Amino acid sequence: MTIRQNGGVMNTKDRKQREIQEREAKILECARPMFIEGGYNGLNMDRLTSMLEYSKGTIYNHFSCKEEIIITLAIQTLEKRLTMFEKASLFQGTSRERIAAIGTAAELFVKLYPDHFRVEQTIRLDSIWDKTSEERRQVMSNCEHRCIGVVGGIVRDGIASGDLNLGETTVPEEIVFGLWSLAFGGYSIIATSNSLTDLGILNPFETLRRNYHRFLDGIQWNPLSSEVDYDAVFERVCEEVFGNELQQISV
Amino acid sequence: MTIRQNGGVMNTKDRKQREIQEREAKILECARPMFIEGGYNGLNMDRLTSMLEYSKGTIYNHFSCKEEIIITLAIQTLEKRLTMFEKASLFQGTSRERIAAIGTAAELFVKLYPDHFRVEQTIRLDSIWDKTSEERRQVMSNCEHRCIGVVGGIVRDGIASGDLNLGETTVPEEIVFGLWSLAFGGYSIIATSNSLTDLGILNPFETLRRNYHRFLDGIQWNPLSSEVDYDAVFERVCEEVFGNELQQISV
DNA sequence: CACCATTTTGACGGATCGTCATTTTTTGTC
DNA sequence: GACAAAAAATGACGATCCGTCAAAATGGTG
Known part of the structure; x- marks a missing residue:
């Protein structure tokens, strides 16, 4: 009863x-x-x-204000990105291939949700940010941290497996910061600037991919791009890991 | 008369x-x-x-609208950046040292005008951008193009002098895009995210500098960072090229 | 000083955010 | 099912802010 x-x-x-x-x-x-x-x-x-x-x-x-709606829109897509990152990190391969898998996830994410950057950029403007609730800001930070964590984990795996040797003066987080800068900056430029086509860069996404491999070559994360065809790895990750998502877009 | x-x-x-x-x-x-x-x-x-x-x-x-004021604020600082880039490009040294000089200029610029990014980010939001006059947009584009041009020129100098060999499949503009991504992304992250300190990166500006040298090592732009102390180059550029500007801030 | 052109003024219309007194709906009880 | 109390929904309204425009002020000229 x-x-x-x-x-x-x-x-x-x-x-x-x-x-x-x-x-x-x-x-x-x-x-x-x-x-x-x-x-x-x-x-x-x-x-x-x-x-x-x-x-x-x-x-x-x-939603107590307009800004709360916008940050919630951002959170919705950030959660999708986290899922994609986590999925990518499970890719079977060398540590560097797994980093490439994350790069693939990031690229597919911006192609699947091309408006996400706009939302996130707006939210990050202090005048908007300040009006959002501490609670939702936490959720957003959490998403970001976990994405970073996934990448950091792979860097540490690379060190543990001997593929990568950073020496004593470098911490893994610096590499995470580097990749993050390249990706964030690159996708922002692609999204908001006409200068790329003016520059004569016909396929900016491919160029961005090659650029982060140049960075990884610079820290000698083995195997180097001269030894492995990372374009093929990109294709494999697209198919094997994100086959489903990909049906929606044309890469 | x-x-x-x-x-x-x-x-x-x-x-x-x-x-x-x-x-x-x-x-x-x-x-x-x-x-x-x-x-x-x-x-x-x-x-x-x-x-x-x-x-x-x-x-x-x-100013025909609020947005015109904001884009003019952006143009004011963008012009200062262009001047700094042009000054830096005249630094006497190897091509790679001159690229490092541009990097130094970029860093000093964000330190001198820490609010510039905020202004530029706001302007780039389509909802704002669309309300600005074609005329001022041209001025802004022009500034951007000339900054890019300065960097591109140094890359080509590097190739001409034999310090850099990109092979046949890479155009200089790809390298410009890479450096630009790293810088833009890096400074944006520094400006708008708390995650860096959470990551344990104590000196993000120094880390960013080391990151673009990693990228340059990756394309084997000689002399490599293992052969030259580019931190010392940074210091020299600060003093010799930007001594005046530097009195205003603490690096 | 008179007259016209140019510039300046600030009250106003219109748009939009967020509030809150009022109304409507739901819940709990006999 | 009838009724009261609690909860939820409503939308008219106050407040703010952008950009306009008719009227006023200013400046130059014969």
Whole structure:
């Protein structure tokens, strides 16, 4: 009897919870294209209200301000990236091939979610960042840290296996920082600048791939790119690890 | 007589012109800290009006919208960067030392104008970018292109002098893209992420420097970092080329 | 001083964010 | 099912801020 009552109560609460979750998903689903279309100003709370079947107050029950919606959009895709990184890190191969697998994941991620950078760049502007809740900022940081952690783990594996020898003056995190800079900078430039085509770089993604292999050659992470065809590794990772995701886009 | 008249007219016009220039400078001078303080929303046109001794309409005679002010702020610092790059490229030394000099210039630039990135990131958001005038966008592109050109020139010098051999499958622009990615990504991460200190990287600027030398080692741009103390080159460039600028900051 | 051209002014319209008093719905109880 | 209390939803409203434009001020000229 008590059990039944409890059960009943829980079911009701669960249903409520689920409804709230679903509504939140709907809000985000509607907000994303609005943001993609016109950025921070394009995401119009009045228009969002009129497009959804909920009133303003209801939406503000879910998200205390516009910025909270935007950071949640960022978190949604960041979580997808984390999943892709983790999947890539399981690739069977040398430590350097596994780093290449992460690079592949990063590239496929920006191709699958080409608008993610825009969202993240907006969020990182202090004027926006400061209005978001500490809670959601934590979630975002956590995602970032875990992505970094995956890469760091592979660097340490490389050292442990003897493929990589950093010497005594270098810590693995410096290499993570280097790869991260190359990737973040490269994808940002690709996304926001016309100068690349002006420069005559026809396939920027391929060039970026070759650039991080140049960096890895520079620290002599074996086997070097002169010994292994890392383009082929890229193709293999695309197929073997991300075959499913890839059906959606043309690489 | 005609000459005198002309002279007089010209003087009046010149004075007018000068006054307009000066006013424009004042507007920007007042707008910059406001933007730095609170970003896009922090730059408040009403407040700007009340702080300056000019009315709203007058300000809108200079800049047709808020975004035009912001892009002009970006252009102001971009021009300083171009000057620093050009100065650095004249450094006497091997081609690789000259690239290191550009790296030094880039680092000193972000230290001298730590808020520039914020301004540039804001401008690059499509929602802002689209509202700026084609004219000012051209000026900005031009600055960027000339900076890239300086770097490209040194790469080609390196090839010509035999310090660098890219082979037949690589064009110099790919290397420019690589260095640019590393720098842009690295400085962005330094500016907007706490993860670096979390990672245990105590001196991110030094690490970034070492990272681009790793990249340059990877393409075997001679002399390699194992043969030359590029930290010492950095110091020399700071002193010999940028001694004046450096008095303002602590490196 | 009178007249025209140019520049400056700031009140105002319009857009948009977030609030909160009011209304509606849900829950719990007899 | 009827009713009260709690919870949730509503949307009109206040506040803020951008950019405009009719009117006023300024400056040059005969």
